[in-house]
Amino acid sequence: WYRYLYVYSYLDNSSFFESFRANDIGYEALYWLSKYLFNSIYLVNVLNAAIFVYGLMRFCRFMPMPWLALLVSIPYLVIVVSMGYTRQATAIGITMLALISLAETKRLKFYMLVFLGTLFHKTAVLIFLLDFFYNKDKFNTFSVVTLTGLLFAIFSTLSNYFDHLFYYYVKTNYHESDGAVVRTLMNAFAGLIFFIHRDRFEKIYNDGKLWYLLSIASLFFLVISFNYSTFSDRMSLYLIPLQIVVFSRLFTLYHSKQIKTILILAITSAYVAVMFTWLFFANHANVWLPYKNILLE
Numbered sequence: 001w002y003r004y005l006y007v008y009s010y011l012d013n014s015s016f017f018e019s020f021r022a023n024d025i026g027y028e029a030l031y032w033l034s035k036y037l038f039n040s041i042y043l044v045n046v047l048n049a050a051i052f053v054y055g056l057m058r059f060c061r062f063m064p065m066p067w068l069a070l071l072v073s074i075p076y077l078v079i080v081v082s083m084g085y086t087r088q089a090t091a092i093g094i095t096m097l098a099l100i101s102l103a104e105t106k107r108l109k110f111y112m113l114v115f116l117g118t119l120f121h122k123t124a125v126l127i128f129l130l131d132f133f134y135n136k137d138k139f140n141t142f143s144v145v146t147l148t149g150l151l152f153a154i155f156s157t158l159s160n161y162f163d164h165l166f167y168y169y170v171k172t173n174y175h176e177s178d179g180a181v182v183r184t185l186m187n188a189f190a191g192l193i194f195f196i197h198r199d200r201f202e203k204i205y206n207d208g209k210l211w212y213l214l215s216i217a218s219l220f221f222l223v224i225s226f227n228y229s230t231f232s233d234r235m236s237l238y239l240i241p242l243q244i245v246v247f248s249r250l251f252t253l254y255h256s257k258q259i260k261t262i263l264i265l266a267i268t269s270a271y272v273a274v275m276f277t278w279l280f281f282a283n284h285a286n287v288w289l290p291y292k293n294i295l296l297e
Helices: 002-007 025-038 042-061 066-084 086-103 107-118 122-134 141-157 159-171 180-196 200-205 209-225 230-253 257-281
Strands: none
Touching: 002 209, 025 086, 042 066, 042 086, 042 200, 042 230, 066 086, 066 209, 066 257, 086 107, 086 122, 107 122, 122 209, 122 230, 141 159, 141 180, 180 200, 180 209, 180 230, 200 230, 209 230, 230 257
16 A cells, blocks of 8 residues: 555645546546545545456356355455555456456457456556457457557557566566466466366357467466566466356366365365465465454554
């Protein structure tokens, strides 16, 4: 929070349009509103959290067993990401809604939601590419030109920002993410499970191609996480929904109640273990323990 207060302090003592820098328009607007109305960061945190939680709940309800989907998301996506990376968590919440729209072939809604996500964190712009690969058989010349023009406009407008990201996260080792390999491995493991059961997944669900694409991406980011830990770690956050999908749908591939029960218990135990390991052994877990809330102080 202190980092956010420092980075966005230029919005504190003037009107919004006087100090507006178009860095992350959505977050800037909410931050300025929070400071203007309450002179604190609490409102913007609540609003960003509400957006994230809404996207997560809608995504979990899209799964055959919502409570299991929610359980899978708790240890890392909810506790670490949404409580730590406020802007990107908001973008992830919105892109989860976008993934549902893409799975339901609502392409215009998908584009609108991804664009909204980029207003909170520009890295969400890469999610636009999913539609190209997912619906490439439906792409015509107009679609290609439109997508190319949209991406060009975004990248050219935000070129300085992406130059900054490339320099610090790719070209140099200025930033290092502890545990990046482990976290990208979790996505890659879900992707591997999907590859193994791909045919059975696609017989039951009609959105298998989408998760196939994300499974490929999960393996790619695992490989590069050894050299570019922060870049792969941050981009892999958009792939966490793959874990939710695979592990909340896996039990539906089997008819035996015994196998279903064993799988659900195994998945639950695995994520409880992830939660336990992070809380007691992660380098920054002490920041969460005890977790402070303004409502309880």
